[in-house]
Amino acid sequence: NAGVTQTPKFQVLKTGQSMTLQCAQDMNHNSMYWYRQDPGMGLRLIYYSASEGTTDKGEVPNGYNVSRLNKREFSLRLESAAPSQTSVYFCASSVLGTVYEQYFGPGTRLTVT
């Protein structure tokens, strides 16, 4: 089991460029999440998908779009990157019911210059 995988692990973008962060899970989880982590801020929710075909905004959605391609994959897109989007991005998935635990990917460190 690979768990939650994210690509790429590192990325440097210039202001105004676009890119998509990919996330996939092989645990048959219904719910998937994107968080960003900034120094001294903890992790903050960008978007989540409670099930295939649905997405909802989190605490900091501005400047991002998401796609729940299928049950396994949940991508995060930056249409026009800004220096304020320099951060570490984490994808997570969870199974709901008796065990409300989220499993995290290894993260993507994104720098926007």
Added chain:
Amino acid sequence: AQTVTQSQPEMSVQEAETVTLSCTYDTSENNYYLFWYKQPPSRQMILVIRQEAYKQQNATENRFSVNFQKAAKSFSLKISDSQLGDTAMYFCAFMSLEVDSGYALNFGKGTSLLVTP
């Protein structure tokens, strides 16, 4: 929205000693989960321990235990017999069980723990 507060940005403990990390939260809900996650320098988020709000008994996982005080909205983590591998950032997190929350995690800002020889 719920607020999770970790009042200790940094802590230090000697190997084999015990340390307690503090966490308080603010919510009007009655049913929720609380978590402690560990983030070592590798950046990976690792679940340490979880507590269901409806359970009065404090959760324990080997050397890790919590002191859950629901009325006081307090959820501290105790690490016994600290080991060098416990050096990491520790995050307290709240999960609402309201359907419209998406069961997302609401994190505190973290406590950086250093275990010294």
